[in-house]
Amino acid sequence: MNPLDELFARCREEGRAALIGYLPTGYPSYDSSIEAMLAMVEGGVDAIEVGVPYTDPGMDGPLIQAAVDIALRGGSRVAHVFDAVRTLSPHVPTVVMGYWNPIEKHGQARFAADLKAAGGAGAITPDLIPEEAQPWVEAAYAEDLAPVFLVAPSSTDERISVVGRTNRGFVYAASTMGVTGTRAGLSDRAEELVERTRKLTPLPVCVGLGVSDGTQAAGVARYADGVIVGSALVRAVDGGPEAVRRLTEELAAGVRQGRS
Amino acid sequence: MQDDDGQTLSTTSISAGLDYPGVGPEHAFLRDSGRAHYRGVTDADAMAALEVLAKREGILCAIESAHAFAGAFQWLTQQGDPAGRVVVINTSGRGDKDVDTAARWFSLVTAEEVAEAELVRAHEGEQA
Numbered sequence: 001m002n003p004l005d006e007l008f009a010r011c012r013e014e015g016r017a018a019l020i021g022y023l024p025t026g027y028p029s030y031d032s033s034i035e036a037m038l039a040m041v042e043g044g045v046d047a048i049e050v051g052v053p054y055t056d057p058g059m060d061g062p063l064i065q066a067a068v069d070i071a072l073r074g075g076s077r078v079a080h081v082f083d084a085v086r087t088l089s090p091h092v093p094t095v096v097m098g099y100w101n102p103i104e105k106h107g108q109a110r111f112a113a114d115l116k117a118a119g120g121a122g123a124i125t126p127d128l129i130p131e132e133a134q135p136w137v138e139a140a141y142a143e144d145l146a147p148v149f150l151v152a153p154s155s156t157d158e159r160i161s162v163v164g165r166t167n168r169g170f171v172y173a174a175s176t177m178g179v180t181g182t183r184a185g186l187s188d189r190a191e192e193l194v195e196r197t198r199k200l201t202p203l204p205v206c207v208g209l210g211v212s213d214g215t216q217a218a219g220v221a222r223y224a225d226g227v228i229v230g231s232a233l234v235r236a237v238d239g240g241p242e243a244v245r246r247l248t249e250e251l252a253a254g255v256r257q258g259r260s
Numbered sequence: 261m262q263d264d265d266g267q268t269l270s271t272t273s274i275s276a277g278l279d280y281p282g283v284g285p286e287h288a289f290l291r292d293s294g295r296a297h298y299r300g301v302t303d304a305d306a307m308a309a310l311e312v313l314a315k316r317e318g319i320l321c322a323i324e325s326a327h328a329f330a331g332a333f334q335w336l337t338q339q340g341d342p343a344g345r346v347v348v349i350n351t352s353g354r355g356d357k358d359v360d361t362a363a364r365w366f367s368l369v370t371a372e373e374v375a376e377a378e379l380v381r382a383h384e385g386e387q388a
Contacts, residue, residue, distance in 0.1 A: 055268040078265045105266030 003093035003121045004146050004169035007046055008204040008225060017221035017255040020206060022097055022230035024051030025084045026076025027067040034087055039241035041091045043248025050084045052098030059126040061181030063231045078102050082118040089119030097124040112139040122146030122169050130166040137166055148172050151197055153189040164201025170226060171197055175209045181231050183210035191223050214254035221258025274303040275323035305330040307365050322353030
């Protein structure tokens with residue numbers, strides 16, 4: 001059984017949403033990024049998205065762009081991502097969040113095998129569409145990894161159905177037609193999207209883009225199966241592992257308040 | 261253009277329109293099917309070709325197109341009978357957009373003049 005399936009089953013029993021935290025490998029250095037990810041574990045994160053730094057991060061806003069730029073200039077390599085997964089996966093389900101080109105360059109089957117060997121549970125691929133991903137999807141299935149494609153407010157029901165049939169683990173619902181980054185308020189479109197997605201797939205639906213504090217996390221947890229936080233945690237890294245742990249605790253409390 | 265991790269490499273070219281690290285699918289297909297051959301051209305060769313075209317023909321071509329002329333000149337010098345060859349070159353763009361770059365390349369303006377022009381432009385930008 002994929003660790004993500006166990007996680008969402010447990011969250012369902014506990015009547016709460018899952019907290020998924022993203023940090024890029026190698027920001028501001030490899031060791032510091034690992035410390036920060038372990039601080040998320042201490043703070044109560046349910047699953048980790050280990051970011052694969054990429055030169056053209058099309059879904060990311062200025063904050064994460066700047067962070068992955070620092071990671072790449074510091075020498076962060078795809079091999080480090082597998083090392084990070086190896087370190088984190090004994091603690092919580094660990095997926096990678098990576099743009100397509102490094103995966104294709106690594107070799108799709110080889111990437112899946114290396115990710116599995118490191119204990120990974122799946123991979124989120126924001127710039128790959130499921131209709132064109134058959135070899136990758138087959139490679140992921142063969143290793144019992146969850147391929148995770150995204151849906152957005154602009155997605156047609158047909159696309160959402162394809163994503164729902166293809167994904168394992170969960171569906172990543174992008175809350176807005178925008179890039180990653182903290183936002184003062186989340187649009188109502190996120191909730192509409194989750195409702196629409198639920199009608200088309202039995203998979204858990206997790207909302208990403210824009211959640212930065214416990215109050216927002218609680219707001220999203222009211223209707224979603226998981227809350228994905230990235231930029232706010234990346235910003236917390238600048239305050240050291242203690243700041244990451246504190247923010248994670250606040251967010252973890254938030255996802256537990258949503259439905260009470 | 262990528263490294264062995266699939267990271268995009270940064271590029272540099274005197275021609276802004278060629279300063280990117282990719283190849284379009286049409287060119288990739290033409291190359292792979294053997295219907296087109298491609299050769300590299302340096303900034304210096306392209307600008308030399310631009311000068312020849314301007315002085316001999318009175319045509320101010322784009323720096324992108326100057327690469328095609330440089331490539332054709334390169335090919336011709338490798339032929340045994342260059343004078344007997346008929347060559348078609350696609351002058352794909354015009355060069356009035358490139359006069360700033362050319363003026364600097366050919367040292368027709370001083371560094372002070374460039375700096376002054378940029379200041380004026382920034383000032384106009386503020387007013388606009």
